[in-house]
Amino acid sequence: MRSAFIQSRLLLSRGAINAVSLRIEDKPAMFSMRRNGMADGGEAANRQEFFASLGFDESSVVRGEQVHGDTISLADSAITFSGTDGLLTRQRNLLLTISVADCVPVLIFDSRQKIAAAVHSGWKGTTKNIVGKTADFLLHELNSQPEDVVAFIGPSAGECCYEVGEDVARKFDDAYKSGTSKQGKYKLDLKHAIESQLSEKGIPSDNIEISDHCTICDPRFHSYRRDGDASGRMLAAIAIK
Numbered sequence: 001m002r003s004a005f006i007q008s009r010l011l012l013s014r015g016a017i018n019a020v021s022l023r024i025e026d027k028p029a030m031f032s033m034r035r036n037g038m039a040d041g042g043e044a045a046n047r048q049e050f051f052a053s054l055g056f057d058e059s060s061v062v063r064g065e066q067v068h069g070d071t072i073s074l075a076d077s078a079i080t081f082s083g084t085d086g087l088l089t090r091q092r093n094l095l096l097t098i099s100v101a102d103c104v105p106v107l108i109f110d111s112r113q114k115i116a117a118a119v120h121s122g123w124k125g126t127t128k129n130i131v132g133k134t135a136d137f138l139l140h141e142l143n144s145q146p147e148d149v150v151a152f153i154g155p156s157a158g159e160c161c162y163e164v165g166e167d168v169a170r171k172f173d174d175a176y177k178s179g180t181s182k183q184g185k186y187k188l189d190l191k192h193a194i195e196s197q198l199s200e201k202g203i204p205s206d207n208i209e210i211s212d213h214c215t216i217c218d219p220r221f222h223s224y225r226r227d228g229d230a231s232g233r234m235l236a237a238i239a240i241k
């Protein structure tokens with residue numbers, strides 16, 4: 001059977017359970033993980049299957065009601081945080097999950113102290129430096145050492161396809177955008193903007209894995225840009241083994 005998710009080899013090598021679910025055409029709702037109070041097109045079963053394949057069930061899942069903000073929450077139990085885009089835990093039996101379809105899922109792991117983090121960083125969260133703030137929390141509140149911290153910048157809108165207008169582009173350093181102001185359109189490279197936010201905190205480049213998958217042009221992923229309101233959602237998940 002084809003795998004229903006991809007994983008970071010770097011995180012696996014450091015002992016972190018991790019996965020990003022895929023869009024699979026012959027599964028119900030194309031294996032979308034979207035939570036929806038109404039009309040369940042198979043998403044609940046998909047979530048169950050995804051969690052089970054990682055050795056978990058819904059009762060161990062931590063999530064945040066994502067708002068493109070920079071709030072970070074430390075979980076001691078399975079819980080849904082309101083208004084939270086960054087999750088951390090030191091508990092072994094919890095699965096941290098981030099819901100995405102083009103926004104960047106960032107999974108972070110302190111392999112010495114066994115601390116896991118999952119962050120939702122779209123362009124708004126990236127301008128708020130939520131990933132850098134999560135690194136700060138690890139380094140300054142939880143006493144992580146930069147060399148022990150590894151990160152996976154997951155499948156998301158790639159610079160090949162991710163077009164933004166002047167208003168968004170001006171919030172980013174020239175190094176992470178291409179295009180001309182004549183057209184008023186720019187291609188944004190969020191993944192490398194996020195990489196720099198980790199590097200600024202002293203995390204070595206060898207400790208950062210960047211997915212080269214673009215969710216917009218690769219049909220194995222759900223994409224809001226490509227499919228609009230009909231788009232499903234993927235889950236990025238991390239847990240301490």
Ligand SMILES: [Zn+2]
Binds near residue numbers: 160162218
């Ligand atoms: Zn692309």
